[in-house]
Amino acid sequence: MKVGDQIGHVTEEDCQFLAQLGVHHVRITSWDTTMSEPHACGVLKADEVKKLQKMLKPYQIETYMFLLPQGRDTQYWHARFGDHPLRDQEIDNVCETLKVCGDCGISVVEWTWSIPDVFGRIPGPNTAGRGGAQVSRFNYDLIKDKRPEYAVDMGPEEMWDNIIYFMERICPVAEQAGVLLAMHPHDPPTEWLAGEARILNSFEGMKRMIEEVDSPVNGFNICQGTIAEQAGTDVLALIRYFGERDKINMVHFRNVKGTVPVFDESFIDDGNVDMYEAMKVYKEVGYRHVFVPDHCPRLAGDSTHRASRAYAIAYIRALLHVVGEL
Amino acid sequence: MKVGSRLNLFEDEEYHFIAQLGVHHLALHGREELMTEPGERGVVRADELRKLQEGLRPYQLELYVFVLPQRHNTQYWHARIGDPSLRDREIEDVCETVRICGDLGIPVVEWTWYITRVCGRAYPQYETGRGGALVSFFDYDLVRDERPEGTIEMSAEQMWANIIYFMERVMPVAEQAGVRMAVHPNDPPTKELGGEGRVLSSFDDMKRLVAEVDSPANGFNICQGTVAEMTDTDVLAVIRHFGERDRINHCHFRNVTGSVPRFQESFIDDGDVDMYEAMKVYHEIGYQHMMMPDHVPTMAGDESRRAARAYATGYIRAVMHVVGEL
Numbered sequence: 024m025k026v027g028d029q030i031g032h033v034t035e036e037d038c039q040f041l042a043q044l045g046v047h048h049v050r051i052t053s054w055d056t057t058m059s060e061p062h063a064c065g066v067l068k069a070d071e072v073k074k075l076q077k078m079l080k081p082y083q084i085e086t087y088m089f090l091l092p093q094g095r096d097t098q099y100w101h102a103r104f105g106d107h108p109l110r111d112q113e114i115d116n117v118c119e120t121l122k123v124c125g126d127c128g129i130s131v132v133e134w135t136w137s138i139p140d141v142f143g144r145i146p147g148p149n150t151a152g153r154g155g156a157q158v159s160r161f162n163y164d165l166i167k168d169k170r171p172e173y174a175v176d177m178g179p180e181e182m183w184d185n186i187i188y189f190m191e192r193i194c195p196v197a198e199q200a201g202v203l204l205a206m207h208p209h210d211p212p213t214e215w216l217a218g219e220a221r222i223l224n225s226f227e228g229m230k231r232m233i234e235e236v237d238s239p240v241n242g243f244n245i246c247q248g249t250i251a252e253q254a255g256t257d258v259l260a261l262i263r264y265f266g267e268r269d270k271i272n273m274v275h276f277r278n279v280k281g282t283v284p285v286f287d288e289s290f291i292d293d294g295n296v297d298m299y300e301a302m303k304v305y306k307e308v309g310y311r312h313v314f315v316p317d318h319c320p321r322l323a324g325d326s327t328h329r330a331s332r333a334y335a336i337a338y339i340r341a342l343l344h345v346v347g348e349l
Numbered sequence: 350m351k352v353g354s355r356l357n358l359f360e361d362e363e364y365h366f367i368a369q370l371g372v373h374h375l376a377l378h379g380r381e382e383l384m385t386e387p388g389e390r391g392v393v394r395a396d397e398l399r400k401l402q403e404g405l406r407p408y409q410l411e412l413y414v415f416v417l418p419q420r421h422n423t424q425y426w427h428a429r430i431g432d433p434s435l436r437d438r439e440i441e442d443v444c445e446t447v448r449i450c451g452d453l454g455i456p457v458v459e460w461t462w463y464i465t466r467v468c469g470r471a472y473p474q475y476e477t478g479r480g481g482a483l484v485s486f487f488d489y490d491l492v493r494d495e496r497p498e499g500t501i502e503m504s505a506e507q508m509w510a511n512i513i514y515f516m517e518r519v520m521p522v523a524e525q526a527g528v529r530m531a532v533h534p535n536d537p538p539t540k541e542l543g544g545e546g547r548v549l550s551s552f553d554d555m556k557r558l559v560a561e562v563d564s565p566a567n568g569f570n571i572c573q574g575t576v577a578e579m580t581d582t583d584v585l586a587v588i589r590h591f592g593e594r595d596r597i598n599h600c601h602f603r604n605v606t607g608s609v610p611r612f613q614e615s616f617i618d619d620g621d622v623d624m625y626e627a628m629k630v631y632h633e634i635g636y637q638h639m640m641m642p643d644h645v646p647t648m649a650g651d652e653s654r655r656a657a658r659a660y661a662t663g664y665i666r667a668v669m670h671v672v673g674e675l
Contacts, residue, residue, distance in 0.1 A: 039649035042480030044660065045619070082480065154368030154408065292666055292675075293371065299671050323365035325655060329648075334370065334659040340618055341667030345625050349618075 027313035050088035063092035125200030163284035170217035266308025275317035353639035389418035451526030465543030483647035489610035505546025523566035592634030601643035
């Protein structure tokens with residue numbers, strides 16, 4: 024098991040900081056100049072990845088994961104809408120990107136499947152975190168009637184049809200390319216959000232996903248925050264279930280308080296889940312990829328967010344050490 | 350056990366930061382503005398401590414350790430060198446300070462006994478920590494002939510006579526006041542430094558200290574960094590020995606690589622001691638006071654040292670949780 028972090032544009036100082044934290048595995052992401060077309064569309068450019076790898080190499084930092092473009096109108100946006108004229112071209116672009124990742128030695132490609140995405144976090148300061156820390160809050164009642172202008176009404180079976188169409192085409196390519204796929208379940212995991220049926224909002228939905236397309240590369244980013252937000256889900260049982268089936272290809276090792284309909288994000292050791300118990304399950308099931316902190320509450324005076332990440336990464340490193348992995 | 354922090358600044362942002370780390374217990378140094386006389390001399394000012402306690406209360410922060418002034422010519426400097434003209438008056442100042450701490454509910458008072466702490470080139474920082482982090486480095490060969498200003502030639506036996514004289518007068522007052530004394534062993538723990546015979550530079554020295562004045566108030570700050578710097582010393586055995594005898598009243602939970610004559614400080618999880626193993630020993634022997642990071646490496650872009658402090662604190666909280674203390 025490995026401790027990691029997620030990076031975008033980085034400076035030499037950022038790289039130094041990561042190496043000092045003992046982090047050698049990162050998830051990279053895309054932006055306009057790293058994709059072949061504007062607005063993070065088209066195919067990932069291998070030369071841009073190699074440029075970044077060259078910068079990271081002196082720090083012994085490896086690009087272990089890549090996150091496909093997520094936002095509105097990016098790489099495979101229209102594929103989410105089903106039978107759209109751009110769908111097959113977009114899926115080809117994703118497939119080409121998987122090959123580029125494979126060629127560049129990236130082991131895991133993370134992806135998401137949503138139109139409203141993480142829509143609905145309440146705006147404004149919420150100082151409900153430990154010691155008055157500002158943390159992100161979700162309250163379904165406050166947003167259930169709101170929807171972004173690009174939202175569409177889409178029921179569960181249509182959502183399933185579209186995601187299955189997508190997976191059936193990309194999984195074989197990922198297998199060929201030697202790349203594992205890591206699907207991030209829906210955050211927030213409500214039944215519905217802005218007209219969209221959230222099909223990956225539960226243990227059952229996640230089980231169905233891997234059963235629908237049976238491929239050794241088809242797995243999850245177990246975003247533990249998101250899983251813990253799911254009403255009625257036993258987080259440890261879920262880790263065990265997918266871990267035993269070798270379906271965990273990445274982990275967001277973070278915590279929350281509460282579940283849908285109302286929850287707050289939290290410091291790693293201040294939420295619903297005992298992270299040591301969770302770590303023991305990953306160890307038992309033989310998980311071998313990366314743990315990243317993902318969201319962390321911002322500590323006072325931490326304008327760079329470095330202290331907040333350092334806290335979470337140290338916590339992860341300690342647990343990895345305790346279970347004999349570091 | 351309690352996870353703690355040094356209080357570096359008397360500012361709301363610092364209090365917020367510490368509270369957000371999940372820390373509620375603080376070590377406070379007897380700095381100039383807290384003392385009745387200039388040059389960190391005289392008695393601690395009860396009114397200043399009370400004011401500080403008031404300010405800390407909304408953050409649920411508690412003053413748990415008061416650190417007596419340490420440097421050249423401060424509160425009990427002449428007692429250390431056995432100067433009869435000022436010694437008894439200085440010891441009375443210390444006793445009064447201990448009484449005030451007791452009155453204000455501060456349960457631990459830390460003290461030191463050295464003439465030469467850090468001399469000459471003893472502790473420059475080099476980019477030799479993990480990932481090029483700046484860490485302090487000591488090499489006895491570089492400093493053995495140095496005599497910085499303020500150093501005095503004094504044999505170890507004379508130093509012992511002086512420390513025993515001090516302890517015989519302070520310990521009964523501490524017992525009366527309900528305060529536990531925590532002496533910090535000599536850092537660096539060389540046999541000799543700057544002409545001074547070092548009294549607290551080995552396991553045997555530490556055993557002698559508690560044997561010379563057998564009082565329930567007489568114990569240590571187990572600065573694990575310093576103990577690990579002692580040549581051929583089994584750190585876990587030291588913790589167990591003094592812990593079983595209820596002689597550990599405070600702990601600097603930090604790490605180093607190497608030992609006298611050459612060592613360097615390190616990240617908490619990058620030194621010679623397995624900190625999880627150490628934590629298990631504290632738990633087994635029923636240690637109930639503070640664990641704090643103390644020195645931390647200087648990380649890239651972390652001028653405030655908050656990331657480095659957050660890192661160490663996150664690690665401590667994790668191993669403390671694993672042994673069932675948090």
